[in-house]
Amino acid sequence: MSKVLQFACHFFAVCVSSNTPTAVYLGIMKHNGVPVDADLMKSRQQEAEQQMQRIRNEIIMLIGDVEIGANCGTKAFEDYLYQTLKLPVMKVTASNKEAADDASMIMLKEWCDANRPELSSLFTLVQECRKWSKIKSTYIDGYLKYLNSATGRIHPDFFALSTETGRMNCKTPKAQNLPRKSNDPIRVRNFIKAPEDHLILSLDFSQIELRVGAFYCRDRTMMETYKNGGDIHAATTSVIFSCTYEEAQDKHRKEYKEQRTIVKNVNFGTFYGLFPKGLQSTLKFKAGVEKSVDECEAIIRNLKSGYSALTTWQEETKRDAAGKMYIETWLGRRRYLSNIRSENWGLKSFAERCALNTPIQVTAADILKLAIVRILEGLPSRPWLKPILQIHDELTFIIPKEKLNEAVIFIRECMEQQPFPEFDLPLVAEASAGESFGNLEELEG
Structure with missing residues (x-):
């Protein structure tokens, strides 16, 4: 058998054993949908609008009638920084132009702290403006746009093979890219809320990429x-x-x-x-x-x-x-x-970095997919177990409250099972549960 044919047969086997069942699981997640609190989102939408207007007013008081757009990303604002104020260029874009991204704002603030302290507050306000703009457009307006009025849920599209590293992703909306708690003044994760008498259950692989890296090296x-x-x-x-x-x-x-x-x-x-x-x-x-x-x-x-x-x-x-x-x-x-x-x-x-990160990230993604295959096999006998999200190395479900222990035992067994015979390091799945995604409490065991 030629090497090309051998590779084709192997690739087909991988698709049948892993990718196809994963696609079925992702379809089930889309069907189940993510339950959200629409009233809370609308309330936070008003709060975000008020905060953005307040910040914009403060920026205008500092710089006058310079057009700043929705998030201080206009050419006029860049010209104001580098031509009117004549601030140093701390970073350039790929096309060798003055950058005005978040990292540039941080560096400019530090420079102004030491050299032009009267301008420091401007960069603090710009960062605040961008943070609120991102939260509103992505996590409030974006979620409300895709809210299904019939189910009261959002039903993202999930993809098993759309990244070079084999990681799964989703869009319409991008429900995987939730903000860190430290950068989330409105607690976006609290938008995801379990129905009455149910819990959100999440199991997350602990340090999966480090474990895979240790296995390789x-x-x-x-x-x-x-x-x-x-x-x-x-x-x-x-x-x-x-x-x-x-x-x-x-x-x-x-x-x-x-x-x-x-x-x-x-x-x-x-x-x-x-x-x-x-x-x-x-x-x-x-x-x-x-x-x-x-x-x-x-x-x-x-x-x-x-x-x-x-x-x-x-x-x-x-x-x-x-x-x-x-x-x-x-x-x-x-x-x-x-x-x-x-x-x-x-x-x-860049290619060398890809050579180093690809085996680790792809293998970690494969381990998660193999766990998903085992969970999928157990769903018919557990119709109460409803997968709703996959975020990085974490699987999230809706379950009846009385099924918590049974669900944790089953999912943990699926995730901690040896993924393939040669893998000789233990896998650990950490469980947490709560009535909203923003208030999950760690479960022992």
């Missing part, structure tokens, strides 16, 4: 941490900051909070080829932690030294991908990388 420290039920963030803290595992877990240490924050961001970028400047930017804008490029370089150096098998795996993976011009996952999915040999550093670097 075979680093002894990572694998032993997971096999022993340990704390991977504490293990990485001890590696990076040269402290004991016990010290890394001590919440009373004055360095604990900052180190833990750094390590979480480092861990989730570890397998994707961190660069010092990229880490510095991530820590600054996502975690609010200021570190110099030299400090970030030291963090990465210590990480590679402590997890030596990780570095070896990364170099071997990039070299193998460059030779084949594609990367293949453990279960046989391929992603072709046409720029992996490019002389353009940017194109080559």
Whole structure:
């Protein structure tokens, strides 16, 4: 049998065993729909409009009659910043023009704090304006637009194969991209509300990408941490900051909070080829932690030294991908990388990062899909179990209150089952439940 035919047969088998049942499951989710509180959304819509008007008025008081549009993204506003105020260009777009995105606003505010403090409040207001604009347009207007008047629910379209990494996504509306609690003044998750006498139940794979990454790179420290039920963030803290595992877990240490924050961001970028400047930017804008490029370089150096098998795996993976011009996952999915040999550093670097993240993200997606297949097989005997959402590594259901324990046991068994014979690390599914998606309480066990 030719290699092409072998690959075609394998791909067909994957479709039959995983993708087709997943598509059926996604169809069931669309049919069930996501129950929402329309009255609460309409109330929050008015609140958002009032907040946006207040912020716009304050901005106008500072800059006059400059046209700012809905979210301070107009050309007139950019010209005001860079030509009228003559502020420094902190960032440029892909077309080499002055940027005015959120990261630029943060950097400009920091520059103004030190050099032109009278302008600092402008950038705080711009960020607030954009936050409220995003919330209103995406999570309030967007949800209300697709609210089915007959069912009182939204019924998103879900797609099993629309991303290069195999991750599922949805649109009309984009119900997967819910805002973080820290950036959500109106509690969008509370819009999703269980019917009377029912609960929303959510089960989320714990650190699935880190576990898959440890499986691929075979680093002894990572694998032993997971096999022993340990704390991977504490293990990485001890590696990076040269402290004991016990010290890394001590919440009373004055360095604990900052180190833990750094390590979480480092861990989730570890397998994707961190660069010092990229880490510095991530820590600054996502975690609010200021570190110099030299400090970030030291963090990465210590990480590679402590997890030596990780570095070896990364170099071997990039070299193998460059030779084949594609990367293949453990279960046989391929992603072709046409720029992996490019002389353009940017194109080559991006292709190398794809070579590193594809096996992990695709395998994590496959593990979730295999769990979905097992859940699907159990739905006919559990007609009360209603899948409604899939967000990243999390599956969400509507269940009668009295079925909570039975549902958790069944779904957890489906998710924590060994996905394929060679996978030798434990999977953990964390469960939480509540009457609204914004008030889920963690369940023990």
